[in-house]
Amino acid sequence: MKTAEINIENLKCHxxxxxxxxxxxxxxxxxxxEVHFDEPNVIIHYxxxxxxxxxxxxxxxxxxxxEKGNKNLSNTMLSYMSCAIGRMQKxx
Numbered sequence: 196m197k198t199a200e201i202n203i204e205n206l207k208c209h210x211x212x213x214x215x216x217x218x219x220x221x222x223x224x225x226x227x228x229e230v231h232f233d234e235p236n237v238i239i240h241y242x243x244x245x246x247x248x249x250x251x252x253x254x255x256x257x258x259x260x261x262e263k264g265n266k267n268l269s270n271t272m273l274s275y276m277s278c279a280i281g282r283m284q285k286x287x
Contacts, residue, residue, distance in 0.1 A: 196226065199239045199248045202263035203255055205274035206235035210282030211260070217284070218258055219251065 205211070212230040215237055219228045224247060229238040237260075239251055252262050259274030261267075 196240055196242055197246070199241065199246075199251050200236055201239070201248070201252060201255060202234060202236045203260045204263055204266040205260050205271055206230070206232060207274070207278055208282070210278040210280070211274065213281035213284060214258055214277040215255065215260060215281075217281070218254065222247075222250075222254070 206215075212232075215230050216228045219225050219237070219239055222241075224241045224243040225239055226242055227240040229240075230236075231238070237251075237255065239247075241247055255261065256265070256270060257273075258277040259270045259272070260277070261270050
């Protein structure tokens with residue numbers, strides 16, 4: 196099993212964490228997702244013959260959680276929508 200650790204922007208609450216976990220687990224290679232608020236970062240445990248770090252970074256950015264240092268207004272707004280959806284849906 197491989198691990199990817201990605202420091203992210205815009206992580207605000209458990210709604211954000213729910214969305215991140217749900218969306219990352221849609222990838223069949225992903226076996227587990229940890230979201231840490233103190234860093235803030237995401238640790239993804241996956242099984243794949245290739246390094247999927249870039250794929251994970253792109254997927255996180257699509258939901259408003261870009262890699263640290265890539266914050267902008269557009270992904271901040273996306274993160275608020277993802278957060279609200281995560282708050283409405285059951286925790287994963």
